[in-house]
Amino acid sequence: MPPKNAAPKNAAQRQTPPPEGGDAAEELGDDYDMPVIVKVRPDDQLNISPEDLEKEVPPRVLYPLNPRAAHNTTQYSFKEKCFKVDEQVDQVVMHFAMDGLILLKESPEAMDQIEVFEKKEAEQNEKEEAEAIDEDFDPPENEKEIPVKNPLRNQFNFSERAAQSKNAILRERSWTTEPPPTTRNYGTVTQWEIFDQYMAEIEAAKEKEKDDKKSGKSAYDDMSEKKKKSDSDPTYSENMKLSIKIMERMVNQNAENEVYHDFKYWEDRSDEFRDGEGTLLPLWRFSSEKAKKKQVTCIKWNPHYSDLCAVGFGSYDFMRQGTGVICCYSLKNTRFPEYVFNTDAGVCSLDWHPAHPAVLAVGLYDGTVLVYDVRARTKKPIYQSTVRTNKHTDPVWEVRWNNDESTGALNFYSISSDGRVSNWFLLKNKLESEEVMELKLMGSPGTGEEDETSLAGLAGGLCFDFHSHSDHSHLFLVGTEEGRIHKCSKAFSGQYLETYEGHTMAVYSVRWNPFHEKIFISASADWTVKLWNHENRFAILSFDLSQAIGDVAWAPYSSTTFAAITSDGAGGSTSGVVHVYDLSVNRNDHICAQKVVKRAKLTHVAFSKSEPIIIVGDDRGGVNTLKLSPNLRIDVVRTDETDQNLTDMDMQLQKMEHLLEMVTETKTT
Amino acid sequence: MAGRPIPKDVKKQCQKATVKNTDMSNEMKTEVVDIIAGSIDKFTLPTGVNFEGATRAIKDALDKSYGFNWHCAMGKGFCFDVTAQNGTLMHCYYQGELAILVYKC
Numbered sequence: 066m067p068p069k070n071a072a073p074k075n076a077a078q079r080q081t082p083p084p085e086g087g088d089a090a091e092e093l094g095d096d097y098d099m100p101v102i103v104k105v106r107p108d109d110q111l112n113i114s115p116e117d118l119e120k121e122v123p124p125r126v127l128y129p130l131n132p133r134a135a136h137n138t139t140q141y142s143f144k145e146k147c148f149k150v151d152e153q154v155d156q157v158v159m160h161f162a163m164d165g166l167i168l169l170k171e172s173p174e175a176m177d178q179i180e181v182f183e184k185k186e187a188e189q190n191e192k193e194e195a196e197a198i199d200e201d202f203d204p205p206e207n208e209k210e211i212p213v214k215n216p217l218r219n220q221f222n223f224s225e226r227a228a229q230s231k232n233a234i235l236r237e238r239s240w241t242t243e244p245p246p247t248t249r250n251y252g253t254v255t256q257w258e259i260f261d262q263y264m265a266e267i268e269a270a271k272e273k274e275k276d277d278k279k280s281g282k283s284a285y286d287d288m289s290e291k292k293k294k295s296d297s298d299p300t301y302s303e304n305m306k307l308s309i310k311i312m313e314r315m316v317n318q319n320a321e322n323e324v325y326h327d328f329k330y331w332e333d334r335s336d337e338f339r340d341g342e343g344t345l346l347p348l349w350r351f352s353s354e355k356a357k358k359k360q361v362t363c364i365k366w367n368p369h370y371s372d373l374c375a376v377g378f379g380s381y382d383f384m385r386q387g388t389g390v391i392c393c394y395s396l397k398n399t400r401f402p403e404y405v406f407n408t409d410a411g412v413c414s415l416d417w418h419p420a421h422p423a424v425l426a427v428g429l430y431d432g433t434v435l436v437y438d439v440r441a442r443t444k445k446p447i448y449q450s451t452v453r454t455n456k457h458t459d460p461v462w463e464v465r466w467n468n469d470e471s472t473g474a475l476n477f478y479s480i481s482s483d484g485r486v487s488n489w490f491l492l493k494n495k496l497e498s499e500e501v502m503e504l505k506l507m508g509s510p511g512t513g514e515e516d517e518t519s520l521a522g523l524a525g526g527l528c529f530d531f532h533s534h535s536d537h538s539h540l541f542l543v544g545t546e547e548g549r550i551h552k553c554s555k556a557f558s559g560q561y562l563e564t565y566e567g568h569t570m571a572v573y574s575v576r577w578n579p580f581h582e583k584i585f586i587s588a589s590a591d592w593t594v595k596l597w598n599h600e601n602r603f604a605i606l607s608f609d610l611s612q613a614i615g616d617v618a619w620a621p622y623s624s625t626t627f628a629a630i631t632s633d634g635a636g637g638s639t640s641g642v643v644h645v646y647d648l649s650v651n652r653n654d655h656i657c658a659q660k661v662v663k664r665a666k667l668t669h670v671a672f673s674k675s676e677p678i679i680i681v682g683d684d685r686g687g688v689n690t691l692k693l694s695p696n697l698r699i700d701v702v703r704t705d706e707t708d709q710n711l712t713d714m715d716m717q718l719q720k721m722e723h724l725l726e727m728v729t730e731t732k733t734t
Numbered sequence: 735m736a737g738r739p740i741p742k743d744v745k746k747q748c749q750k751a752t753v754k755n756t757d758m759s760n761e762m763k764t765e766v767v768d769i770i771a772g773s774i775d776k777f778t779l780p781t782g783v784n785f786e787g788a789t790r791a792i793k794d795a796l797d798k799s800y801g802f803n804w805h806c807a808m809g810k811g812f813c814f815d816v817t818a819q820n821g822t823l824m825h826c827y828y829q830g831e832l833a834i835l836v837y838k839c
Contacts, residue, residue: 245819249818250823252813253813254809254814259832263744
């Protein structure tokens, strides 16, 4: 249908609504009055007769026509089994189609959407509420109450547990200490200051050196410093010492003036009347504080200085052994010893060296031998024997210097109860010992049981004596504890040359006669003193003193005089008695027996070589000096008959020979 | 340097360490002087002393032996004004031209 038809139709159709287009404005001016409908005919409207108006117009329809559309669609219809043609083809062409997002409010889709939206909101609210509530332990009834946090764990098997411990209460504490005290220091460093400092130091050092030189001090000499100190003090100088010594002696001598006079000049006049008897005049008694409780164990005069004697203190008592003291007394000072040495063990024997008058050999109770130099400042021995150097294991009862020095070194012999006679050499820094011989025990002669029951071991040696004569100088005598005396030779150490039987108890002392080379004397604990000729096995003479004898000594001035001391006095009272025998005067009995000390036993005796005195030691630590009366000092009797050509020595020998003859005579008769 | 040159023998005598001023105890003094002298000797090169190394060494040694907070200053010319703990200050000279100041604070 052509659109021209449509246009008038539209115009006709538009006639029905009131043409309020152009005139509406005027009509509306009437305001809310009932509108009056006035039909107004436009001028250019067609005039159609009312019959034409009533005529029905055939409806005009607008049909689209798509040029590209097909004219017809043909479809096969299975029902009729043929192709059917459809003239009606859809002429609508869709150029653009878009689904709109807007939903009508009242439409069902919108209603659905609103529903879903509301539901979601409700759920969200529920979720929020549920999170704020604590969890129940009971499984929730509704699945909708579960918080959606861990959707993987199912609530029936897993449950979360948590606990909170108590939080420790924290407290703050703090201290501040006082800072260490500080001081402010300030200074300057400059090169000239450094220089000045060093210069000052150098100057000071130089000054010090000068002072040192002036006072004569050297850096390394401490000893001389001490000496200087002593020197500077006049009290300690050497000269002072000497002066003091002389003063001391003078004072003492003054105090004992009478005694000295007696010592020098007094002779007992009564001896002229008493023939065959003599007396001993007591002069001094040396005693020392240190030695008060000890016993005198040996006395020896110094060979060079006739006023000096060495006294050894110790103890014979086995149970009560203490330390020992050696005191060297001088006759010039009788109050105090000249030299005092302390030893660890009791002293048993002493000997001065014949050539070196300051060297003293000492034997101790514990077997040690010592060598002292009395001049040395220190009080230590210059040599000492130790266990390593083969010291004796028993007390050293006697020591004796060896006169001949063929070996070059000084040497001395010692004898001890352990049965050894040792020779000690003084080497540079030690003491060497060489065994001279061992004192073998001899079985008593006559017993056939020597092999089985003979005593093992060695005899204990108590004393020895070397022969002074040059041709017999290798001989020496040994006295043993068993009572035997053996003659031995230095050269031949295996065996005894001779054994002298006679004593039944220990022999305390053997002494060769200083004049007669064949005679010797021995003193024993069996109360006897025996005189022997070394060629005979048996004693020539025997003297029974009826008391235990401590020591015997030949007088140096007479070949027939000797002194013996006893430990106990006669009659039970303990006091020491000195017996002096002169065999040329009285063969059987003593010419003097004198009690010297009260309440003490005498232990040793020694004759002075030059003075007419003997010195006797007792067990109280005292040493008594006694002067021999003239009768005791008879050396040689020269009468008109005697041959003037004979020397004193010959006279002495003669005396002895005479005596021996008499003895043998009496024996044979 | 201006002035008379120092005679060689005197110089030789000045080589050792001398204490100028100290308030340490005697043993501490000798020990510290030894430490200082030793450390400087360790760091002496033919061209001169390595001051940094030497001071570092001195300070470390003193820290180790006497506790922390030591200070060490070394030089040929300087002034100082320090506050130090009592008994820990030492001012000494060494090798005739060096001055060393050590203190603890």
